[in-house]
Amino acid sequence: MTELQAIGVAKRFGGIRALDGVDFHVRGGELVAVCGENGAGKSTLMKILAGIHRPDAGRLAMDGVGIELESVRSAQSHGIALIHQELELCDNLTVAENVGLGDEPRRCGFVDRRRLEETARIALARLGLEIEPRTPLGELTIGHRQMVEIAKALARRARVLILDEPTSSLSRAEADRLFEVLDGLRAEGTAIVYISHRLSEIRRLADRVVVLRDGRLAGTLGHDEIEVDRLLTLMIGEPLAAHVRDTSRARGDEAALSLENVSTSSWPRATVSFSIARGEILGIAGLVGAGRTELMRAIYGIDPREGVVRVDGVAVPSAGPRAMQRAGVAFLPEDRKFEGLLLEGSVLDNLTLSALPRWSRFGFVDRAACGRAAASMIDELRIKCERAERPVGELSGGNQQKVVLGKALLQDPKVLLLDEPTRGIDVGAKQEIWTRIRGLADQGLAVVFVSSEFEELSALADRVAVLCRGSLVAMLSHTELDETTLLDLAAGTRIRA
Amino acid sequence: MSSQPAHSQHPRSQHPRSLGDKKVLGIAIVFLLVCxxxxxxxxxFLTLHNIANLLRRSALFGVLSLGAAWVIVTGGIDLSIGSVVCLSGCLLPWLVVDQAMSTPLAVLLVLAIAAGIGLAHGLLVARLGLQPFLVTLCGLLLYRGAARVIVDDQTVGFGTGHLALRGIATSSFDVLGLAVPTPFFLLIGLSFVTFVVWQRTVFGRWLFALGRNETAARFSGVPTKRLVASSYVICAMLAAVGGMLFVLDVNGAQPTDFGNFFELYAIAGAVLGGCALRGGEGSVLGLLIGAALMQVLRNAIRLVDALPNQAEYAILGLVILGGVLIDEAVRRISKRRATGK
Structure with missing residues (x-):
């Protein structure tokens, strides 16, 4: 029976202790989830198991025999395969060529295409997939590409599969398919290590959860012990304050933001109308491609729009982000690295970018006032950075996201538009941002946010607008919100009056 | 210098120094070494006459580098600087001497034409989204061609007159026995204004922001199109100022070769001085030293017998390449230190 062990492994990078004496093991027929905040040491541990890093201390053993992993290749020869978060496949090659890449069967020095395709077909069949091995990889969906990557590992007789956040870019159906495949592999005796931020997946899949914190083992939970609160407490190191929704929150009657027959260029014939009051949080749900991001961008004036957008009852023409900002609308874009931040710029520069005219006279920046405003926002959002002058690219994802949020808040907006406000950040930071958003609404801000996570919609939204092919198909109150209804509406399989 | 990129500070250093400062220090060392x-x-080389002459040349090319830097920090490029130098250098004597226009009017007209040229570049780049390289490459051909048509390929100059006007470029002030040329003071003034705008104003901070990430800047409400367009206007106007100073200094412009390759001196000076071509980085002090370094090198090639005059371009090319390599090395070393590997 397969058993991969790590005993007392430690690893330092420069002055930073990434792993500090961690014991870990996984057996054949078992799926072990690994959890922890960003920087807890998950990736380092996985990279040591996959032969990418060598530990400074401690040792590894396979089936009770000590092994030295000098490279990814030597890990592969021991039957260990890492499936990366960013898929490492070549779009221009066929499925079979990808499966066999680096390990092509040869005849007289030439690639034996028939055997190559046969190997791929067998590996794909084990996953229950009927993909023609000669299909160019570029024609497959992301979900299928992930399967091809797993097939590639299986073709190399992998006994230990390590998956690093495999569902981060999968649709729900694709993720479900992946879970079935993993169940099947587990039943066949494969050892699986599964890294994820998503608690629902962990509950669904894991036989055991290993939680890391600050490079050490924080604890292990068996399948029946997996509960959100226990997991979070282990990850963060302190119990979370219970979140009680304040449904009696006082709200103004007047609409802070209203849309009348707004349509975007991606769905020109579909229109959206809604209005939200001060202090209200509206979630926007829908499938990828339903036009959620496009709607946000159109409201904020990045993309052209038809229809009327009113802020505090006053119609604002579509004249770009600056005009919307003046009207009191701030926006947090979906992709913080490319749309939200100047990665090389300092935390201070990023925070103050939008509202710079607020701290200037005759065009000259009052740098002291600027610094004070940034410092108070760093304090308020608990942004962890050494100094405000440090480049924002050095911060963790959660802290980077707080900087983008802080930049929006420093504009002192009346309406906050958030596109996937907690995408790709760890659980602790996510909770903090949620708490902050609720607090802002309590202070009278109107918040509109797009989210692909049911958990987030349910935790934040007073109402949820469901978009399907550009149209608003339903407006659900918080009490009407449940996952199946939402999915049916978003997929267009259920119509609501 | 808070708007300088600081992605390379040593985490435990007592005196953290930004990458921008390091680049300036690097170019200053190279400059002193070459001197x-x-x-x-x-x-x-170290005669009063030669130093005064070097200051004058450096000042004239410094104005062009300053202009180039305005566009480079936005992530753009202006290849038409040399042709704008040619057009303005030919237009000024042609207007003043051949057309008998009053001097202030002629200067204003030349500046207005340059502003129009810059605005056209800016709108084509910012509004239509054309590549700055292509837009200004067409400008490079267009404005020299226009200059040749206007003055009919004849050499234009001020002859023996207009000494007061020419004095702007040829006069000098005695500073401790050294005849410091007037254009040098002009350059200091323009540089100071640029420095203040870049470092202290909303305009400057936003300009650097859009150079680093135009999308993020636009989403943050920065009026990116207007800023990009203004930077091309400023660049073209500074090129025109340079062009007028050049023609006042040498008292003659032949449109077929006046200002040839000047855009490359301007860009090279700015890049040697720490303006990254990808945008968002630049230091006024650095680019001034960079522009001066180019002139000292040309001077050295003339003065040092071991260096053949014919090799001027080859030597300049090698030195710029060397500067870029050192810059890259500095960047990598500081990055390695910063990540602690």
Whole structure:
């Protein structure tokens, strides 16, 4: 029976202790989830198991025999395969060529295409997939590409599969398919290590959860012990304050933001109308491609729009982000690295970018006032950075996201538009941002946010607008919100009056 | 210098220094080294006459580098600088001498034309989204061609008159026995204004922001199109100022070769001085030293007998390449230190 062990492994990078004496093991027929905040040491541990890093201390053993992993290749020869978060496949090659890449069967020095395709077909069949091995990889969906990557590992007789956040870019159906495949592999005796931020997946899949914190083992939970609160407490190191929704929150009657027959260029014939009051949080749900991001961008004036957008009852023409900002609308874009931040710029520069005219006279920046405003926002959002002058690219994802949020808040907006406000950040930071958003609404801000996570919609939204092919198909109150209804509406399989 | 990129500070250093500062220090060391070597190789280098002459040349090219830097920090490029120098350098004597226009009017007209040229570049780049390289490459051909048509390929100059006007470029002030040329003071003034705008104003901070990430800047409400367009206007106007100073200094412009390759001197000076071509980085002090370094090198090639005059471009090319390599090395070393690997 397969058993991969790590005993007392430690690893330092420069002055930073990434792993500090961690014991870990996984057996054949078992799926072990690994959890922890960003920087807890998950990736380092996985990279040591996959032969990418060598530990400074401690040792590894396979089936009770000590092994030295000098490279990814030597890990592969021991039957260990890492499936990366960013898929490492070549779009221009066929499925079979990808499966066999680096390990092509040869005849007289030439690639034996028939055997190559046969190997791929067998590996794909084990996953229950009927993909023609000669299909160019570029024609497959992301979900299928992930399967091809797993097939590639299986073709190399992998006994230990390590998956690093495999569902981060999968649709729900694709993720479900992946879970079935993993169940099947587990039943066949494969050892699986599964890294994820998503608690629902962990509950669904894991036989055991290993939680890391600050490079050490924080604890292990068996399948029946997996509960959100226990997991979070282990990850963060302190119990979370219970979140009680304040449904009696006082709200103004007047609409802070209203849309009348707004349509975007991606769905020109579909229109959206809604209005939200001060202090209200509206979630926007829908499938990828339903036009959620496009709607946000159109409201904020990045993309052209038809229809009327009113802020505090006053119609604002579509004249770009600056005009919307003046009207009191701030926006947090979906992709913080490319749309939200100047990665090389300092935390201070990023925070103050939008509202710079607020701290200037005759065009000259009052740098002291600027610094004070940034410092108070760093304090308020608990942004962890050494100094405000440090480049924002050095911060963790959660802290980077707080900087983008802080930049929006420093504009002192009346309406906050958030596109996937907690995408790709760890659980602790996510909770903090949620708490902050609720607090802002309590202070009278109107918040509109797009989210692909049911958990987030349910935790934040007073109402949820469901978009399907550009149209608003339903407006659900918080009490009407449940996952199946939402999915049916978003997929267009259920119509609501 | 808070708007300088600081992605390379040593985490435990007592005196953290930004990458921008390091680049300036690097170019200053290279500059002093070249000066010292030239002084050793030629006894004509450190004469008062030669230094005054170098200051004048550096000041004229410094104005062009300053202009180039405005566009480079936005992530753009202006290849038409040399042709704008040619057009403005030919137009000024042509207007004043051949057309008998009053001097202030002629200067204003030349500046207005340059502003129009810059605005056209800016709108084509910012509004239509054309590549700055292509837009200004067409400009490079267009404005020299226009200059040749206007003055009919004839050499234009001020002859023996207009000494007061020419004095702007040719006069000098005595500072401790050194005749410091007037254009040098003009450059200091323009540089100071640029420095203040870049470092202290909303305009400057936003300009650097859009150079780093135009999308993020636009989403943050920065009026990116207007800023990009203004930077091309400023660049073209500074090129025109340079062009007028050049023609006042040498008292003659032949449109077929006046200002040839000047855009490359301007860009090279700015890049050597720490303006990254990808945008968002630049230091006024650095680019001034960079522009001066180019002139000292040309001077050295003339003065030092061991260096053949024919090799001027080859030597300049090698030095710029060397500067870029050192810059890259500095960047990598600081990055390695910062990540602690």
């Amino acid at each position: 010292a070597l030239t002084a050793l190789a030629s006894d004509r």
